[in-house]
Amino acid sequence: MNFSNIDAAEKKVVSIAILVSIGHLLLIAYAAMFLHISVPTCQPNEKLFTEPSLNKIGSHRYEVHYVAKMWDFLPKKLVIPKGSTVDFFLGSVDVNHGFHINGTLVNLMAVPGVINKATQKFEKSGNFPIICHEYCGFGHQNMNAVITVSDSATEAEMDLGFQNDKMNTNLSPAALAGQGHFNKKGCIACHNISGAPGGVGPTFKGLYGRREEMNDGLKLTVDDAYIIESIKYPAKKIVKGFNNVMPILPVTDLEILEMIECIKTIK
Numbered sequence: 336m337n338f339s340n341i342d343a344a345e346k347k348v349v350s351i352a353i354l355v356s357i358g359h360l361l362l363i364a365y366a367a368m369f370l371h372i373s374v375p376t377c378q379p380n381e382k383l384f385t386e387p388s389l390n391k392i393g394s395h396r397y398e399v400h401y402v403a404k405m406w407d408f409l410p411k412k413l414v415i416p417k418g419s420t421v422d423f424f425l426g427s428v429d430v431n432h433g434f435h436i437n438g439t440l441v442n443l444m445a446v447p448g449v450i451n452k453a454t455q456k457f458e459k460s461g462n463f464p465i466i467c468h469e470y471c472g473f474g475h476q477n478m479n480a481v482i483t484v485s486d487s488a489t490e491a492e493m494d495l496g497f498q499n500d501k502m503n504t505n506l507s508p509a510a511l512a513g514q515g516h517f518n519k520k521g522c523i524a525c526h527n528i529s530g531a532p533g534g535v536g537p538t539f540k541g542l543y544g545r546r547e548e549m550n551d552g553l554k555l556t557v558d559d560a561y562i563i564e565s566i567k568y569p570a571k572k573i574v575k576g577f578n579n580v581m582p583i584l585p586v587t588d589l590e591i592l593e594m595i596e597c598i599k600t601i602k
């Protein structure tokens with residue numbers, strides 16, 4: 336290749352482009368090495384996960400696995416002692432979501448099949464809301480969680496948050512397991528157990544045995560078979576007054592039976 340054949344103006348443009356690129360790389364290196372701004376990284380060797388977890392890896396050092404799903408982040412609440420450094424591992428179980436921790440530089444994408452990581456030290460106490468900033472469907476605006484940095488807490492704690500509803504501990508083992516699935520599978524993002532109106536999906540309160548009308552005029556009584564169908568094939572029958580937005584979620588037959596046991600107790 337003979338460089339003297341290149342037009343002078345073109346040479347100038349290429350040189351400027353190369354200089355600007357080198358400048359950017361130097362700035363990134365400077366930010367990472369001297370300003371200690373963590374550069375988000377993809378973790379190709381981490382195992383995929385579908386449930387949130389909190390691990391202590393040292394004094395004031397934690398690892399938290401966050402699950403993004405329509406339309407919630409789990410853990411819903413995380414309390415950490417002031418001065419803690421947290422490694423955030425982020426995965427999605429459905430579509431692409433955004434993950435921005437307000438008041439920090441942590442800004443990741445939650446992408447199905449991929450784990451992204453960022454590290455943040457929390458030196459000021461207060462609440463740091465997490466918001467989804469990537470439009471991910473009908474209930475996108477409800478997608479949030481919060482990190483509380485506490486002066487008084489000595490250990491980190493996570494809370495999966497059963498919406499505003501109280502967890503009922505006085506249940507059979509199967510129903511109790513079912514209640515846990517509502518939480519972990521994200522059903523509670525759209526269904527409440529309090530009966531409060533305005534949810535994305537129908538309330539679970541009084542669901543079992545209820546007479547219902549579908550949007551095509553079909554009337555039925557809610558029983559095991561109907562609930563199983565509603566969970567496995569959400570689009571088959573649409574409850575009147577609601578939209579066809581329920582996703583097909585990864586649940587086993589046993590988990591469905593446990594969820595039915597729990598629904599029966601929500602009267």
Ligand code: HEC
Pocket residue numbers: 405406474517520521522523524525526535536537538542547557562565566569570572573574577578579580581582584586594
């Ligand atoms: C994204 C919101 C969303 C999520 C998440 C969701 N659902 Fe739904 N669900 C709906 C909507 C909306 C309807 C009503 C429309 C329809 O029938 O599909 C519905 C309907 C139902 C029904 C029938 C209710 C009735 O009144 O007849 C059941 C049962 C149900 N969902 C169970 C679940 C379970 C269990 C989960 C978690 C594994 C879940 N849903 C997750 C939105 C959701």
Ligand SMILES: [Cu+2]
Pocket residue numbers: 404406431432433467468469470471475478
């Ligand atoms: Cu989202």
